[in-house]
Amino acid sequence: MKRILLSLFLFSLLVIAACKKEMVPIHVIRFEQDLFDKSAVTKPDHFYKMQEKYGVFYNSYAQDILSISEDESAEAFQPSLSQFIGHPSILQLKHEVDSVFPDVNEIEAGLSEAMTNYKAEFLENRIPSFVTFISEFGFVNVSYDSIIGIGLDMFLGEKYPLYPALEFPTFMIAKLRKEYIVPNTIKALAIGKFEGQLKDKRFLAMMLFEGKVRYFMKQLLPKLSDTLVFGYSQKQLEWAQKNEAMVWVHLVENKMLFNVEPNQYMRYFNDGPFTIATGVPQESAPAIGVFSGYKIIEKYMNENSRVSLKELMLNANWDEILKASNYRPE
DSSP, X not given: OHHHHHHHHHHHHHHHHHHSOOOOOOOOEEHHHHHTOTTTTTSTTHHHHHHHHHTHHHHHIIIIISOOOGGGGGGTTHHXXXXXXXXXXXXXXXXXXXXXXXXXHHHHHHHHHHHHHHHHHOTTSOOOEEEEEOOSSOOSEEEXXXXXXXXXXXXXXXXXXHHHHTTOOHHHHTTOSGGGHHHHHHHHHHHHHHXXXXXXXXXXXXXXXXXXXXXXXXXXXXXXXXXXXXXXXXXXXXHHHHTHHHHHHHHHHTTOTTOOOHHHHGGGTSXXXXXXXXXXXXXXXXXXXXXXXXXXXXXXXXHOTTOOHHHHHHOOOHHHHHHHHTOOOO
């Protein structure tokens, strides 16, 4: 009997070891530190070395993020980039970013957890590189194939004085803090990988796509608060949960699901102080179409337990998903 128990114990340990996910360590590359490196900027080949090291990200940073003319590409964008990194206001911004982010250890820890779960679900997919940058408040995240950029100057905290000075709305400023870096980055990963599914212009497609993105975020970051997943305050989250059925009735009665005019339905997906749509109260949570989409996806996955995250994310048959979800909120 002892031998049998010992064998069962050893077998259990082997099963646990086999099921344990292989940790994926993430190193976040600090592009802005290299770009502003005081020991390197005075050397004539600095920008050429930056271009060689960062490749497509460097070129896209210059052209797409800073809007530098392609005419400067032969010079590694040196004239304009020299002005950019030498401007007093940019140097001050760089100093402020450094003071808030002397290191990126927390970001790396969060992304390591997410990528460990990602690799377990998408075995054949390449783990992206994560690169930080500053853009003078232009971009939160950028995605270039296997590279995801993180704009650190968009996460300096609710009390950062330049945000209101730049006339950023209050509801936006509330989300410009460290806690949103990892969830926003995972959201950018999902959108970058699967946004080709949005060829279908119906409200239903947008709603379920946005719902899949949030479900993806929650699977990769299972301990993440729902307030960070949806960008809600606690009060807004409670409103969305309490009024789930009312919102669904509103969408059905107003024949929104099969509407193909984005200019008529994007108000249900846009951020704001609340959902600014006819018939929706001002005490509502913003972007209620996103929350409804997530609840349908959650119900679909509960009803179809054999469907993997990968299968879900690759499925763009929106009518099938809605039908198979048996979604009937009460």
